[in-house]
Amino acid sequence: MAISKIGSKALVDCSVAAVDIEDGSITSAKLAGSIANAKLANSSITVNGTSVSLGASGSIPAVSWQSVITADGSTGTTAVAGNGYFIDTTSAAHTITLPSSPSIGDTVAIKDYAGTFGTNNLTIARNSSNIQGVANDSLISTNRASLTLVYVDATKGWLYAVESNVADLQVAEYVVATGGTVTTSGDFKIHSFTGDGCFVVSCGGNPSGSTVLDYLVVAGGGAGSRTGGGGGAGGFRVSNELNTPGASPLTSSTGIEASVTTYPVTVGGGGAAADSDNIVNSSGSNAVFSTITSAGGGGGHSYANSSPGIGGNGGSGGGGGTADGSLGGPAAGGSGNTPPVSPPQGNSGGNGSPTRGGGAGGGAGAAGANSPGNNNGGAGGIGSFVPTDWTSSLGEPGPSGRYFAGGGSGTQPSGTVAGGLGGGGDGGPNPGTPGKTGVANTGGGGGGTNDSGGGTNGGKGIVIIRYKFQ
Secondary structure, X not given: OOOOOOOOOOOOOOOOOHHHOOOOOOOHHHHOOOOOHHHOOOOEEEEOOEEEEOOOOOOOOOOEEOOOEEOOOOOOEEOOOXXXXXXXXXXXXXXXXXXXXXXXXXXXXXXXXXXXXXXXXXXXXXXXXXXOOEOOOEEEOOOOOEEEEEEEEOXXXXXXXXXXXXXXXXXXXXXXXXXXEEEEEOOEEEEEEOOOEEEEEEEEOOOOOOOEEEEEEEOOOOOEOEOOOOOOOOOEEEXXXXXXXOOOOOOEOOOEEOOOOEEEEEOOOOOOOOOOOOOEOOOOOOEEEOOEEEOOOOOOEOOEOOOOOOOOOOOOOOOOOOEOHHHOOOEOOOOOOOOOOOOOOOOOOOOEOOOOOOOOOOOOOOOOOOOOEOOEOOOOOOOEEEEHHHHHHHOOOOOOEEEEOOOOOOOXXXXXXXXXXXXXXXXXXXXXXXXXXXXXXXXXXXXOEOXXXXXXXXXOOEEEEEEEOO
């Protein structure tokens, strides 16, 4: 007869094999109740290194912290998303490389284990993704720093979601360039161009290092005349964003942001003198670097008896001619700072006298002097001072620096008139004691020469570029 009931003690534990139960013969209703966790092979799960029992509640940690990494200076660490890293840089610096091909939400945490990141820095290598939206590695250089990076997208890359005791997050990069004659002064490189060339930037740096190019751009000086006015100095333009002590009062506070490119450099030549009355002698040529153009100095006007005798306009103006009394008044000096820029690049020339005597060329620091008359020439306008750490490659006339862009002095029949400090040529009395040319690579104006034999040439300009390299 069939067995209709089996008592609870009729079966021994595990005595019913799976093969004895037909598939689908036990309904869900017959499985009501619960099975103790102890009867399961796995009674907990592990999330990011934390065990959570089945049926229990708990928070899931953002990262799984790993064993301490002791830096030895020879190998780095490649991070895994979801991990946290204690890094001990007591003995050496260390590099940790972020995961490649990250996905949104990927997280990496870092902690200074021994409080030594300030001594032996930690570099976080970006591994082709941006960090904080910039394609630069990060440098952690403060003790006890801790931080968590979360990947967002291709634009921002890894963002710092948590930061503590973190100062500057970028590895410092500095401007790297070639061209001209290169010298070093402290933390600065100086590139001096005494002729045309190219300034080639291969690294534009970053804000943690350097990005600024300060410049000195001096154009060619104007020619001094025969029996008349001195040449005006070439335009003088300089920046001092890097706060060089002792810089010219004419400095702009804004330099040029370096770009990875080739910058053509044009060094303006001095104006060529002529041997003729009633003319304006040649202006100097412009000097150019990047967006900065300095205008050539205006030429001095020669002896004037049938023309107004006005000196040439330019960076600094040329001196007015030795005026014949028939003109009825002085021959005006040329205008400086033409075209106008701020700060001004130069000053106006001095007036020639109706009782003979040439006006002086203007300089970067002062206008050219008017002729005092009675066959006396005016003194050239002073140039502007540039400290030694800009000009060490040029040889120094003084212990602290040198002047540029002095105006040439006017002519007079006897004796000489000193040119403006900064390469301005002296005004000379006659061909036996001619006026002096403007000094090369200062942008000085040429001095006037009395009588026949022609005037004097202006001095060639110069371009100097300066930046922080370490």
